[in-house]
Amino acid sequence: MGAYEPGERQVDASWTVHRSRTAYDGSPWLRVDMVDVSAPNEDRFEHAAIWVPDAAVALIVDEQRRAVLMLRRQRWVIGRDGYELLGGLVDDGEDPGDTARREALEESGHVPRGAGRHLLTVHPMPGLVDSAMHVYLWDEGAEQVGDPSDPHEAGTVEWVPLDRVDELADGGQLLGATTAVALYRYLALR
Incomplete structure (x- = not known):
């Protein structure tokens, strides 16, 4: 620990x-x-x-639409709203890839298509905080199978065009370092 x-x-x-x-x-x-x-x-x-416990994040991209599945929400701790990738805390004994898939379903009602793969792991504040953020990529889109089931993750689920990433970053609308790092890593690898 x-x-x-x-x-x-x-x-x-x-x-x-x-x-x-x-x-x-x-x-x-x-x-x-x-x-x-x-x-x-x-x-x-x-x-x-x-x-802080480790977390896992789902980067779900629909290459046909050139869009990424994100949650637009308000974060009261920082008093801002914006866009985040789907994700949450890794349960004890749970594989982070399974966490990312589970959290995507709970927060969006979408199940990622195809096999996910590990994109990167980052420690956003290693000089003060011991917490790894594991990012998993699904680049075949997702299927909506229901409504979001986690009432504490309220927000609007949106397919955000990848060509808006710079605009959202410039406007302070990408919430969380992991969201920004994951999106820019993906775009750099394309």
């Missing part, structure tokens, strides 16, 4: 974790630890580290 352990050298072999204490445990959504660390210059101080 966290990449840091007391006494371990971190990946770059220049930071040392001496000890960690949980300052807030909001399981299963969030844990905040205060970690006693030594920086590369040997300064020692306490640093916050936030743990």
